[in-house]
Structure formats: C-alpha cells, structure tokens
Amino acid sequence: MIEIPERFTQSTIEREGEHGRAWVASLPALAGELLEQWNCRPAGPAGHGQVGIIVPVRSADGASAVLKISFPHPGNVHEPDAFAVWGGRGAVLLHQRDDARFAMLLEQAGDGTLVSLDDVDEAVAVAGQLARRLTVQAPPDLPRLRDQVARWEKDLLNGAERLPRPLPQRVVQAAVATVRELGRDQPDTLVHGDLHFGNVLRAEREPWLAIDPKGYVGDPAFDAITLVRSRFEDLLAADDPKAALLRRLAIFADAAELDSERVRRWVQARAVMAAQWGREHGDPAWLIQVTDRIAELLT
Missing domain, CATH: 3.90.1200.10 (Aminoglycoside phosphotransferase (APH), C-terminal lobe)
Known part of the structure; x- marks a missing residue:
C-alpha cells in the first residue's frame, strides 16, 4: 500500500476542502489499481508536487518509471496530451495514460533540476x-x-x-x-x-x-x-x-x-x-x- 506524504495530504485538504480529503483518502487504493493495471511495482516512497503524487516504480521487465496521479482539475487535463505530442522531444516520455483517473506512467528522469x-x-x-x-x-x-x-x-x-x-x-x-x-x-x-x-x-x-x-x-x-x-x-x-x-x-x-x-x-x-x-x-x-x-x- 502506497503511503501518501502527510505534507501533501494537508496542503490538498487546505486547498480543496472535503473533496480534496476524499480524493487523498482514495489514493492508496487508486495507486494500487494503476500499478496492477500497468504491471508495475513500487520502487521507493511516494513523493509529490503541488497537485499530485509521484511514485517511483519498476515495470515487469525491470525498467524504471514513475507513476503520477494528479488531482482532478481542469488545469491538469492536457498534461498527457502535451507529452504525447512531444514524444520525448525535450520532455519525459509518456508510457501509459489513464485520463479518467488523471494518471500517467512516465519516464523516470534524474533528481536534479x-x-x-x-x-x-x-x-x-x-x-x-x-x-x-x-x-x-x-x-x-x-x-x-x-x-x-x-x-x-x-x-x-x-x-x-x-x-x-x-x-x-x-x-x-x-x-x-x-x-x-x-x-x-x-x-x-x-x-x-x-x-x-x-x-x-x-x-x-x-x-x-x-x-x-x-x-x-x-x-x-x-x-x-x-x-x-x-x-x-x-x-x-x-x-x-x-x-x-x-x-x-x-x-x-x-x-x-x-x-x-x-x-x-x-x-x-x-x-x-x-x-x-x-x-x-x-x-x-x-x-x-x-x-x-x-x-x-x-x-
């Protein structure tokens, strides 16, 4: 079961209210379903940005990737579309997408920015x-x-x-x-x-x-x-x-x-x-x- 970072939980609830609380509560089960759907397993603890969690994973063939699940919001709708257009040109590769659940399986880049x-x-x-x-x-x-x-x-x-x-x-x-x-x-x-x-x-x-x-x-x-x-x-x-x-x-x-x-x-x-x-x-x-x-x- 994926453990959701407490800081992310608090910031999401502060920003989104009860809808955010319910969504965060659903994340462990949702992440588990997506990992099974895309035949991956966790390879480290979950991190987060402002509006989503990032879980390092390994696919069945041992390749590294990241599972990203974003809060359902209009501003997050077209992220996978942009990745699909670029096809890895200057951006991380999109491996899988589940638009209904605002989830993607992405290429894993490095830690530095x-x-x-x-x-x-x-x-x-x-x-x-x-x-x-x-x-x-x-x-x-x-x-x-x-x-x-x-x-x-x-x-x-x-x-x-x-x-x-x-x-x-x-x-x-x-x-x-x-x-x-x-x-x-x-x-x-x-x-x-x-x-x-x-x-x-x-x-x-x-x-x-x-x-x-x-x-x-x-x-x-x-x-x-x-x-x-x-x-x-x-x-x-x-x-x-x-x-x-x-x-x-x-x-x-x-x-x-x-x-x-x-x-x-x-x-x-x-x-x-x-x-x-x-x-x-x-x-x-x-x-x-x-x-x-x-x-x-x-x-």
Whole structure:
C-alpha cells in the first residue's frame, strides 16, 4: 500500500476542502489499481508536487518509471496530451495514460533540476533552449491562449478598479495593450505553460527534460514569466534591477530564438495579471511585491 506524504495530504485538504480529503483518502487504493493495471511495482516512497503524487516504480521487465496521479482539475487535463505530442522531444516520455483517473506512467528522469545550477544565466539559457525544442505544431483539440484574451482584458481592467493597492495605471494599460495587440494573433504552437526551473530535470537520454506541462497553444514567449519569478533575488538586488531583468530576458530570448521585445511585453503583461490574481486570492505580500516590481520595471 502506497503511503501518501502527510505534507501533501494537508496542503490538498487546505486547498480543496472535503473533496480534496476524499480524493487523498482514495489514493492508496487508486495507486494500487494503476500499478496492477500497468504491471508495475513500487520502487521507493511516494513523493509529490503541488497537485499530485509521484511514485517511483519498476515495470515487469525491470525498467524504471514513475507513476503520477494528479488531482482532478481542469488545469491538469492536457498534461498527457502535451507529452504525447512531444514524444520525448525535450520532455519525459509518456508510457501509459489513464485520463479518467488523471494518471500517467512516465519516464523516470534524474533528481536534479535547474534550481541546482549556481549559474542563473546558464539555467535561463537551458530553459530557453528547451522552450525552443518544445515549440512544435499543436493538434487542434488543445486549449488556445488566444481564446482567453477577452477574459484577460476584462480582468485587467476590472482588477485595476476594484483590487486594493492597484498598480499604476500606466503599468496596467501597458499590459492591456499587449493582450490586445499580441494576444489575438498567436501561433498554433504547443507551449509548456509553466516552464520554471523546478520543472526541468536532469536526465540521461537528454541532458535536461521538462515535466508538468499545461498543454497550452500559443506564443512561446508566454513561458518566460516563470524564469524571472524564480531566482528573482539577484535581479532585485542588482545595482540596476531593470538592466539585470532585461539581460535575463535577452538570454532566454536568444536561446529560445524569440524576439526579445515580444518576450518583454509578455512578461510585463503576465506579471500584471499575476499581481492582480495574487491580490484576489491571497498570495503572500512578498510575492505580490516582487511581481509588482517586475511589472513596473518592464513597463
């Protein structure tokens, strides 16, 4: 029987309430059924991310893999679709999927992530190179970011009017302009959607492999925001924070073969959206302040 990490149990119940409690209670039996279905056995204790558990396993032929079971949520629906499109190109391989139970059997990568790299510039460049490899033609049934543009614009304008401690009007208007001008005409390319340093693992088949995609379709520059909200301390502590921030974005843009101005505009717009979302949903004050600062510096 799989033992569910207590920290994961508590965080899921805090976030999802009684539905989360019932789902966590069902996990040991569900994991057992999936292991039997895919002819695997546990090879170590269960780990976890924010919304799912990860169980190292061995298949009948002794090969290593991981069983991932995610909380049933619309944001987790298209993860296996993204893996299927990539087919191991820059991301872990998808071996099996059970969409009804939000479960996958995935290639096992290494333990290290881009977080472990001391050189932040190198980490950003690796992420950019990976973003370039993950930018492929998407199938028609994945969610298009351009379909969210009307909601983004409405939320930006409404948030500026009703949320506490709003960002300066010029900062919000710059984000609105980006959404209007870049949001409606996006390519039909698959983007990761959450390409932060912790979602890039060391591996043997390729040096680095991505995990935990959202399976969005749109502008590859959309992904850059996570690389400035991660390891941000050195940016804001620099003698010239704006120059440091723009330099990091330039490194990403060059590695990903993207237009640096387009990257800047998407990061600024997404920072404003993230700052407003944080005010709405109770993000820690320090995170809102950091996101505010990024949005202001890039305006």
